[in-house]
Amino acid sequence: MNTLALFNPFSGRRLAFLGLVWLGFILICALAAPLLAPFDPLAIAPVDRLSEPGGSYWFGTDNFGRDTLSRCIYGARMALIIGLGTVAVSLTAGSLIGMLSAYFTRLGHVLMRVIDVLMAFPALLLALVLMTLLERSVANTIIVIGIVYTTTTARILFGMTLKLKNEVFVEAAVCSGAGHCSVLFRHILPNLISPLLVQASFIFAFAQLQAAALDFLGLGLPPEIPSWGNMLSESRIYVTRAPWLLIFPGILIIFSVFSMNLVGDALRDSIDPRFKDDIAGV
Amino acid sequence: MLAYAIKRIFVLIPTLLAASLLVFVFIHLIPGDPAAVLLGDTATPEEVAQLTREMGLDKPLYTQFVLWLGNFLQGDLGTSIFFQEPVLSVIADGAETSILLAVMTMFWIVIFGVPIGVVSATRHGTWIDQLSSGGAMFAASIPTFWLGLYLILIFSVTLGWLPSSGFPSLSDEGGLTNLRYLLLPSLTLAAPNAALIIRLVRASMLDVQREDHVRTARAKGLHPLRVAYAHVFRNALIAVAAAFGFTFAALVSEAVVTETVFSLPGVGRLVVQSILRRDYPVIQGVILVIVILYMITNLLVDLAYAWLDPRVSLK
Amino acid sequence: MALLEVRNLCIAVGSGGALLPVVEDVSFTVEAGRTLGIVGESGCGKSLTSLAIMGLLEGSQVRITGGEIRFAGRELTKLPAAERRAIMGDQMAMIFQEPMTSLNPVYRIGDQIVEVLRQHRSMSRRDALVRAAELLALVRIPGPAERLKSYPHQLSGGMRQRVMIAMAIACDPSLLIADEPTTALDVTVQAQILDLLADLQARTGMAVVLISHDLGVIAETCQTIAVMYRGRIVESASAAGLFAAPRHPYTSGLMASIPDADADCETLPAIAGRVPRIDERIGGCAFHPRCPRAASRCAIEPPATATYPEDHVVLCHFPEEAAP
Numbered sequence: 001m002n003t004l005a006l007f008n009p010f011s012g013r014r015l016a017f018l019g020l021v022w023l024g025f026i027l028i029c030a031l032a033a034p035l036l037a038p039f040d041p042l043a044i045a046p047v048d049r050l051s052e053p054g055g056s057y058w059f060g061t062d063n064f065g066r067d068t069l070s071r072c073i074y075g076a077r078m079a080l081i082i083g084l085g086t087v088a089v090s091l092t093a094g095s096l097i098g099m100l101s102a103y104f105t106r107l108g109h110v111l112m113r114v115i116d117v118l119m120a121f122p123a124l125l126l127a128l129v130l131m132t133l134l135e136r137s138v139a140n141t142i143i144v145i146g147i148v149y150t151t152t153t154a155r156i157l158f159g160m161t162l163k164l165k166n167e168v169f170v171e172a173a174v175c176s177g178a179g180h181c182s183v184l185f186r187h188i189l190p191n192l193i194s195p196l197l198v199q200a201s202f203i204f205a206f207a208q209l210q211a212a213a214l215d216f217l218g219l220g221l222p223p224e225i226p227s228w229g230n231m232l233s234e235s236r237i238y239v240t241r242a243p244w245l246l247i248f249p250g251i252l253i254i255f256s257v258f259s260m261n262l263v264g265d266a267l268r269d270s271i272d273p274r275f276k277d278d279i280a281g282v
Numbered sequence: 283m284l285a286y287a288i289k290r291i292f293v294l295i296p297t298l299l300a301a302s303l304l305v306f307v308f309i310h311l312i313p314g315d316p317a318a319v320l321l322g323d324t325a326t327p328e329e330v331a332q333l334t335r336e337m338g339l340d341k342p343l344y345t346q347f348v349l350w351l352g353n354f355l356q357g358d359l360g361t362s363i364f365f366q367e368p369v370l371s372v373i374a375d376g377a378e379t380s381i382l383l384a385v386m387t388m389f390w391i392v393i394f395g396v397p398i399g400v401v402s403a404t405r406h407g408t409w410i411d412q413l414s415s416g417g418a419m420f421a422a423s424i425p426t427f428w429l430g431l432y433l434i435l436i437f438s439v440t441l442g443w444l445p446s447s448g449f450p451s452l453s454d455e456g457g458l459t460n461l462r463y464l465l466l467p468s469l470t471l472a473a474p475n476a477a478l479i480i481r482l483v484r485a486s487m488l489d490v491q492r493e494d495h496v497r498t499a500r501a502k503g504l505h506p507l508r509v510a511y512a513h514v515f516r517n518a519l520i521a522v523a524a525a526f527g528f529t530f531a532a533l534v535s536e537a538v539v540t541e542t543v544f545s546l547p548g549v550g551r552l553v554v555q556s557i558l559r560r561d562y563p564v565i566q567g568v569i570l571v572i573v574i575l576y577m578i579t580n581l582l583v584d585l586a587y588a589w590l591d592p593r594v595s596l597k
Numbered sequence: 598m599a600l601l602e603v604r605n606l607c608i609a610v611g612s613g614g615a616l617l618p619v620v621e622d623v624s625f626t627v628e629a630g631r632t633l634g635i636v637g638e639s640g641c642g643k644s645l646t647s648l649a650i651m652g653l654l655e656g657s658q659v660r661i662t663g664g665e666i667r668f669a670g671r672e673l674t675k676l677p678a679a680e681r682r683a684i685m686g687d688q689m690a691m692i693f694q695e696p697m698t699s700l701n702p703v704y705r706i707g708d709q710i711v712e713v714l715r716q717h718r719s720m721s722r723r724d725a726l727v728r729a730a731e732l733l734a735l736v737r738i739p740g741p742a743e744r745l746k747s748y749p750h751q752l753s754g755g756m757r758q759r760v761m762i763a764m765a766i767a768c769d770p771s772l773l774i775a776d777e778p779t780t781a782l783d784v785t786v787q788a789q790i791l792d793l794l795a796d797l798q799a800r801t802g803m804a805v806v807l808i809s810h811d812l813g814v815i816a817e818t819c820q821t822i823a824v825m826y827r828g829r830i831v832e833s834a835s836a837a838g839l840f841a842a843p844r845h846p847y848t849s850g851l852m853a854s855i856p857d858a859d860a861d862c863e864t865l866p867a868i869a870g871r872v873p874r875i876d877e878r879i880g881g882c883a884f885h886p887r888c889p890r891a892a893s894r895c896a897i898e899p900p901a902t903a904t905y906p907e908d909h910v911v912l913c914h915f916p917e918e919a920a921p
Binding site for chain 1: 296297298300301304305308311416419420422423424425426427428431432434435439530531532534535536538539542543553554557558560565569572573576577
């Protein structure tokens with residue numbers, strides 16, 4: 001019932017609904033990138049380098065003469081992969097750590113200390129330190145940003161599970177002889193699905209910004225991959241000559257993050273009020 | 283209060299030790315031999331081996347850690363491989379820029395964030411509220427470096443009003459007017475954080491506004507502004523204070539990016555450059571210093587929290 | 598002239614076109630120094646009525662849609678906000694149901710009492726603190742001078758309600774509105790607070806509007822009683838008249854559900870049915886679905902008021918005529 005209620009939150013919120021529409025548009029770009037992109041995003045055309053928007057290059061070209069529009073469309077694919085990947089990593093690891101820590105008190109003492117230590121590092125700094133260990137790749141970027149948000153997710157889930165643990169229905173399940181696994185995953189977890197969904201939407205949004213920042217610092221995705229962050233990073237030297245290189249990927253990032261935040265905000269207002277304050281969004 | 287602070291510091295020590303161990307281990311897992319990196323492609327294996335020995339990189343890891351930690355406690359963070367200078371003085375070189383940047387940023391955050399949040403909450407549901415809280419969420423959705431680049435494009439390149447990069451020290455020629463170099467960076471850095479504070483002030487004031495004691499205050503016949511200030515805002519401050527620790531972390535993260543965009547000679551850019559140069563001692567030193575600062579901030583936030591909320595006991 | 602005169606007060610919830618009436622056509626008067634009790638189930642509109650009198654509806658989704666509230670000869674609903682505030686906390690004060698949350702947790706209670714004193718009286722802070730200590734003594738808080746320095750969380754619920762009362766009577770109001778002042782308290786403390794209120798009233802000569810869902814509480818303290826159901830006053834009379842001869846079936850039901858020490862507990866009668874939701878539309882008399890005496894007419898035609906001797910007013914098609 002709680003999960004179903006998640007579909008109404010957009011009724012009174014035009015802006016959040018527009019956000020949803022925008023995200024749908026990005027999703028279509030990501031899925032149908034090969035069909036939509038007019039050029040190969042990696043194809044170099046030295047003659048056409050730094051062409052202004054117009055003609056056959058709607059969004060102009062970059063310093064290698066690559067088509068900005070096509071790279072933007074393929075960039076949506078990267079954004080989706082990074083976002084979903086980060087959400088998958090951080091929600092899985094974070095909810096496991098958080099729930100187990102709250103449920104098994106002794107284990108919790110150890111695990112939550114580890115989380116505390118990791119949280120002593122500001123988010124991007126932790127990502128930077130981790131990235132120095134690893135090769136620049138899509139998977140590693142996801143893992144690194146995923147670890148950063150695993151800490152916050154674990155902390156949140158820890159708090160929420162503690163609240164639920166003392167609820168009558170959980171005690172009843174324990175009394176009726178349900179095993180630990182059953183209590184955790186059949187009785188506690190279902191109550192946390194909606195707050196997790198909200199958390200997921202915020203992580204998705206934050207992950208875009210973190211990934212873009214890593215790209216910009218030269219410690220994110222490999223430079224040849226057409227991600228919005230990489231496009232911005234490469235274009236900074238040409239800012240004065242080719243401002244369109246800054247505008248299009250920038251707008252795509254901003255609108256996508258903004259939409260995701262709007263959606264998360266709308267969802268948060270529709271979940272169990274007990275958990276509302278646990279989730280820190282924008 | 284003092285006893286509580288001291289007690290809290292003792293509690294922080296294990297976390298700090300664990301964090302330093304983590305930093306130390308991380309850095310030593312990095313692929314690439316620092317001695318080889320430092321000497322460049324032309325170095326012979328003998329030269330590399332000699333430098334490795336000199337730097338103590340051949341000793342077992344735990345010995346290196348104990349030595350490093352011992353030195354750290356004496357204020358010796360090692361020597362930068364790149365600068366061939368003590369790490370502490372390398373960090374100190376960047377400190378002026380970073381501290382000034384942080385202070386200016388905090389100034390903007392408080393100047394913009396708090397009043398807009400208050401207005402948004404007191405005009406809850408009106409177009410002013412929707413504009414400011416929606417605008418704040420939008421601002422928080424802009425990548426820091428993009429905003430920085432755009433401000434450079436507008437105010438430095440097109441209008442030519444402000445410098446686009448670098449920061450001469452206040453003690454250099456120009457004195458206080460050199461702060462104009464930090465105007466764009468601090469505004470860039472403040473935007474997403476002020477946005478968070480706006481949202482937070484608004485949300486916590488709306489929460490407080492619903493509480494019973496606000497009705498009591500109104501029943502006293504107080505002026506609405508007095509109710510908003512002395513009862514709603516004052517109580518909302520408790521939640522806002524708690525968020526300033528979080529803001530510090532966000533500030534540090536984004537300062538790394540901002541200092542890179544504006545080529546500021548600060549600690550943030552030092553982190554990135556040291557990572558790219560594989561300058562282990564500097565990375566370790568800077569990160570540990572930041573972690574310590576973060577912990578101190580959180581301690582101060584806790585103290586402020588207890589000071590603002592008499593229900594919190596410092597026991 | 599009565600101190601407080603409420604005429605045909607109507608209150609509605611909602612914004613724009615969708616207004617949902619929650620209080621309809623409520624009228625009563627309170628003479629100086631007297632006590633009026635308003636009784637009814639939760640959601641019957643009694644709290645909203647009291648908030649409307651006090652002037653605390655402003656800013657919420659609830660607003661007055663009609664009627665008059667005359668206090669000491671002035672029409673409150675048409676008063677400019679500043680003049681309205683000059684009355685609030687001064688000539689008219691209010692205490693609330695939740696003593697645990699009605700005080701601001703971050704200020705010392707002395708400062709909270711001083712705030713209202715300095716709002717309405719030109720007093721120095723020091724004089725105000727002296728007066729605050731006297732007020733705490735007046736509401737029988739032991740060690741008043743030290744208590745001034747306490748924070749609300751250091752006091753029990755009963756103590757906090759005493760502080761609320763001290764704050765309310767700080768400026769010698771001529772009217773005190775008490776909205777369920779004892780509901781959240783232990784039974785023993787309840788009696789003490791009611792006792793204190795009666796004592797203060799005798800001492801200061803203020804009028805009291807006491808709002809409660811508990812007819813027992815009302816019976817003990819009030820000279821006149823108004824019974825509310827679904828936003829309307831269904832019966833009002835002197836306390837003696839009402840208890841001697843309740844004429845509205847709802848009042849009879851309420852009285853029957855007061856546990857009597859002598860009666861057999863197992864046969865405690867209750868009003869049949871459930872309290873209807875506020876947005877349910879009920880034609881005719883609002884009470885007819887639960888009324889033991891309802892006839893077909895009750896579902897169609899809204900009842901008119903019937904007036905009996907001694908200002909006994911009933912809103913019913915079939916009021917109980919003769920005293921038992």
